[in-house]
Amino acid sequence: MQDLFSGQRTYIKGRTFPRPSERVAIQNDHRRRLAALAGLRAAANECGIRADSDRDLVLLAEDEVSLLEGTGDTWKNLGDAIRELRALLPLRRLGDFGFSSDAENPLEESDGRLIRIGGGVEAWVYISSADGSVYKFYLPRDPKRIGSEFAFRRGEECRWAADAELGDYRALFEKLLLVDILGMPTEVVAITFEGVLVAKQGFGDPLPQDRDMSKALPAGLIVIPSRFLRANRDHPRLFFLDEQPYLIADLHARNFVCAGDGILYPIDLVAASLPSDFAHEPTLVDWLARVKANPNAPLLPDVADADL
DSSP states (O other): OOOOTTOOOOOOTBOOOOHHHHHHHHHHHHHHHHHHHHOOOOOOHHHHHOOOSSSHHTTOOOOTTTOOOOOOGGHHHHHHHHHHHHHHHEEEEEEGGGGTTTTTGGGGGGSEEEEEEOOOOSSSEEETTTTTEEEEEEBSSSSSSSEEEEEEOOOOSSSSSEEEOOOHHHHHHHHHHHHHTTTTTTTEEETTTOEEEEEOOOOOEEOOOOOOOOOOOOOOOOOOOOOTTTESSSSSSEEEEETEEEEEOOOOOOGEEETTTEEEEEEEOEEEOGGGGGGHHHHHHHHHHHHHHHHTTTTBBTTTTTGG
């Protein structure tokens, strides 16, 4: 299938979710996009370009350095890196999605192909009137930042504390991959010239906002002992993505939907990979190694939590 707005390949259509093989393809695209952004940053550094934000990188046009590519391999590598990212993150205009480019706030002026159904601090959410797919428009929250991620600091009543703060595009790409892996099919459709990231998800029905999610979280999430880490978002959990431990939280009812199969799917979260400073905490490192092998491992080796 082709996406109605970008013309890109898509596996998502309203309440019809992708098949397992298609889910693998979507997640591979997420991983390739993250790798392409890392490669672009490295190539830019080789050329002496020091971007103070990855926003400066994700908006580079394919012909940005075409005049310099003949001067040496480093500039040729940068051109190749830009084109690799553009293939996975095409630049589009807000008008391509039916919004008026002349309006003071274009996302408030739609031609009816996308109907707003909600949104929060990070993104405005729309549903396609043609096929019922959900589109999320992540708006830059200041000139250089977008979305949110966790920042870690030493805690007062625990080893570490995590606070949600403004994120960057890399963190947003990681978040969308995690949402997909944890259940809800999620594609990155495009980025606009204004830096608005457009993502696409399957449709599900919202849950009652006061629903207790503590016993209904996706499989694979591990409870984090409060002596190690506390976060200022609902239901902080540990999750291993490609061998790397991540803190995932903000798992309240508004960030879940119920699909036609009756399964609850997360549609949003806040996340961050655990910092390298954790390696200096022997007890924490030991616990991470044991729960990676066995999610039900006790807090301390050979000692049940109930006996502590």
